[in-house]
Amino acid sequence: MFKEYIRDFSFHRLRGELEEFTKNFSLCVWSVKLVFFPYIFLRHLFLLRRARVEFDHLETVLTTKCSLNCRNCANLMQYYKEGFSFPPEEVIKDVKDLLALTDHVNEFGIIGGEPFLHPSVADVAEILCGSKKIKSVIIVTNGTIIPERKIMERLAKCRNLEVQISNYNHIAHVRTNEVYQAFLNAGVNVKIITYAWRAYHFSPPKGKSVQELEATFRKCLKCNELFDGAIHFCPTSSNGMKCGFVPHRAEDYCSIRLDGTKKQYWERKYALASFLKNTTWICACDQC
Numbered sequence: 001m002f003k004e005y006i007r008d009f010s011f012h013r014l015r016g017e018l019e020e021f022t023k024n025f026s027l028c029v030w031s032v033k034l035v036f037f038p039y040i041f042l043r044h045l046f047l048l049r050r051a052r053v054e055f056d057h058l059e060t061v062l063t064t065k066c067s068l069n070c071r072n073c074a075n076l077m078q079y080y081k082e083g084f085s086f087p088p089e090e091v092i093k094d095v096k097d098l099l100a101l102t103d104h105v106n107e108f109g110i111i112g113g114e115p116f117l118h119p120s121v122a123d124v125a126e127i128l129c130g131s132k133k134i135k136s137v138i139i140v141t142n143g144t145i146i147p148e149r150k151i152m153e154r155l156a157k158c159r160n161l162e163v164q165i166s167n168y169n170h171i172a173h174v175r176t177n178e179v180y181q182a183f184l185n186a187g188v189n190v191k192i193i194t195y196a197w198r199a200y201h202f203s204p205p206k207g208k209s210v211q212e213l214e215a216t217f218r219k220c221l222k223c224n225e226l227f228d229g230a231i232h233f234c235p236t237s238s239n240g241m242k243c244g245f246v247p248h249r250a251e252d253y254c255s256i257r258l259d260g261t262k263k264q265y266w267e268r269k270y271a272l273a274s275f276l277k278n279t280t281w282i283c284a285c286d287q288c
Contacts, residue, residue: 051269053102053276059109060098060226061238062091062118067144068171074200076239077113085113086228088120094229095127097258101269105134116145122154129158137161142168143176143192152186167194200236202245205286213281216288224276229257231272237284245287252282 065083066073077083086094108128115121121139128137137158143165147155155161163183168174176192183190208216217233224231227238230253237253240246254275258265 051266051273053269053273055102055105055108055224055276057107057109057222058105058224058226059111060091060095060124061111061113061228062086062115062121062124063113064239065117066113066142067117068114068142068168068174072200075111075113075235076200076202076243079202079239079243079245083113085118088118088123090229091118091120092123092127094226094257095124097229098226098231098256099127099131099133100258100265101256101272102133106136108134108137110137110139112140114142114145115139116141116147116151121147122151125155125158125161129161135160139163140166141179142166143174143179146175146179146182149186152183152188155183156187161189163188163190164193165190167192202240202243202287208286210281213285216285217279217281220285220288226256230255231275233279233282234284236287237282240284240287247283249283251279252284 063083063085064077064080065085066077069078071078110121110124110128112118116139125137125139128134137160139155139161141163155163165176165180165183167176169176180190180192220234222233223235224233225235225238228242230238232238232241232253237246241248241252254272256268256272258268
């Protein structure tokens with residue numbers, strides 16, 4: 001009889017404790033949340049700051065096709081036996097993926113080759129100009145092509161867009177002034193820009209030491225180029241790898257293509273932030 005009393009007592013006591021715990025369970029959970037909230041909040045801020053991606057200058061390459069054939073083009077278009085354009089849907093997705101990963105861009109350039117040889121130049125311009133993350137957008141053209149009227153009308157509606165015509169008046173079939181007037185008449189913000197010409201050609205690797213490569217990288221202007229779904233620091237890296245003049249080293253570029261999952265998004269964002277902040281040299285530095 002005593003054993004039965006103990007058994008019943010234990011059972012009722014346990015049941016009472018369980019009922020009391022269940023009743024106060026939500027309160028317990030909120031107590032834990034309140035205790036750990038500052039930690040969670042500060043950790044979240046720290047991780048967001050670590051993953052912040054900002055560019056002073058960034059370019060996207062639409063095509064390697066060009067209406068000129070400059071022997072010492074600084075963007076290395078002369079090394080492509082046959083120019084090519086990235087598929088329109090691929091270009092648009094890459095730009096959208098990059099914008100998703102990026103927090104701010106001071107200046108976003110649309111380049112080539114000659115960007116007006118690509119069918120999606122107006123689509124890309126509209127996407128970039130429609131983003132609050134971007135301060136200004138430029139399209140760099142060589143002054144040989146007057147786009148169709150529909151393209152001009154779309155560009156005229158783009159906020160913070162400027163078409164920059166490189167001043168190549170010394171080349172016979174360049175129509176700088178005519179192209180400038182056509183953009184101006186269409187209501188597009190346009191300028192003629194005279195750049196200091198920087199002739200470039202590939203040479204055998206110089207065999208620099210790591211210290212010399214790091215010194216070259218520190219002095220680099222870093223164009224930050226979106227090329228074929230990845231961020232490169234310069235055209236020498238992107239086009240050099242594509243043409244086979246620069247070693248294909250995975251640490252020298254960072255993929256920005258997303259598959260739509262939240263996990264991959266954060267992995268890509270952290271990887272891009274780390275790539276931009278922590279890279280000390282790339283193989284292309286041995287060419288400069």
